[in-house]
Amino acid sequence: MGDALRVSLLTTGITLLLTVGLVTPVAWLLARTHFPGKAVLETLLDLPIVLPPVVAGVGLLLAFGRNGLLGPPLEIAGIGIAFSPAAVVLAQLFTSAPFYLRTARAGFASFDPEVEAAARTDGAGGWAVFRFVTLPLAFPFLLEGLVLTWARALGEFGATILFAGSLQGRTRTVTLAIYAAMESDLGPALVLSAVMVFVAFALLLVVRVAAGRRG
Known part of the structure; x- marks a missing residue:
C-alpha cells in the first residue's frame, strides 16, 4: 500500500506541474483572444471531461x-511509454487537465482587461x-x-489500468491498489477507501473556501 501511495503522490505531482506549465497559457489564450475555430478547439x-475513462485509455x-500511431517511432528512439510511470502521468493529464483549463479560463475572463492595460500604461x-x-x-480560480x-488525477482508474497497467511499485496507484486488494484482502x-474519502472531503472543503474567496 505504501508503494501505491508513493506512485500516486509522485505521478499526480508531475501531472500538476505539467498542467500548470502547459494549460495556463492555453487558458489565457482562450479567455483573451478570438479566432476562427475557437469553439471547435474548446470543445x-x-x-x-465527458469521455468514459476506458475510452480515454x-x-x-x-x-x-x-x-x-506514435509507438513505433518512439520505440526506435528507445522510448517506451505504455505500461510505465509515464503512462500513468499521461492518463492523469489527459483526464484531469480539462478541469484546470475550464476554471483557469474563467479566471482570466473574470476581470476587465483594462486593468492590465492600465498597468502597461x-x-x-x-x-x-x-x-x-x-x-x-x-x-482563486487557478x-x-x-x-x-x-x-481527478488521484482518482483516475479506467484510463490508467488500460494504458499503464497495475504494476506494483511502478504504475499501481491508490485506486488500482484498492481494486487489487478487493480481490484478496478487504x-x-x-x-485506503477511508483515506480517499477523507482526502476527497478535504479537497472539496478547499474548493468551497476558494470559491467563497472568489465570490
Missing part, C-alpha cells in the same frame, strides 16, 4: 502503444503585468482548478 479540449493506447512589461496583476486576480485537477481496501 476538443473539454472532451475528456483506448485512445492513449492507439496513440502511444507499441502498435499505436504605467510602464509595466508583459511578464510583470501577468505576474503582478493577472495571476493575483485569477488566483487554485480551485488545481484542486479539482489533483483530485481490510487494506477499506483503509
Whole structure:
C-alpha cells in the first residue's frame, strides 16, 4: 500500500506541474483572444471531461502503444511509454487537465482587461503585468482548478489500468491498489477507501473556501 501511495503522490505531482506549465497559457489564450475555430478547439479540449475513462485509455493506447500511431517511432528512439510511470502521468493529464483549463479560463475572463492595460500604461512589461496583476486576480480560480485537477488525477482508474497497467511499485496507484486488494484482502481496501474519502472531503472543503474567496 505504501508503494501505491508513493506512485500516486509522485505521478499526480508531475501531472500538476505539467498542467500548470502547459494549460495556463492555453487558458489565457482562450479567455483573451478570438479566432476562427475557437469553439471547435474548446470543445476538443473539454472532451475528456465527458469521455468514459476506458475510452480515454483506448485512445492513449492507439496513440502511444507499441502498435499505436506514435509507438513505433518512439520505440526506435528507445522510448517506451505504455505500461510505465509515464503512462500513468499521461492518463492523469489527459483526464484531469480539462478541469484546470475550464476554471483557469474563467479566471482570466473574470476581470476587465483594462486593468492590465492600465498597468502597461504605467510602464509595466508583459511578464510583470501577468505576474503582478493577472495571476493575483485569477488566483482563486487557478487554485480551485488545481484542486479539482489533483483530485481527478488521484482518482483516475479506467484510463490508467488500460494504458499503464497495475504494476506494483511502478504504475499501481491508490485506486488500482484498492481494486487489487478487493480481490484478496478487504481490510487494506477499506483503509485506503477511508483515506480517499477523507482526502476527497478535504479537497472539496478547499474548493468551497476558494470559491467563497472568489465570490
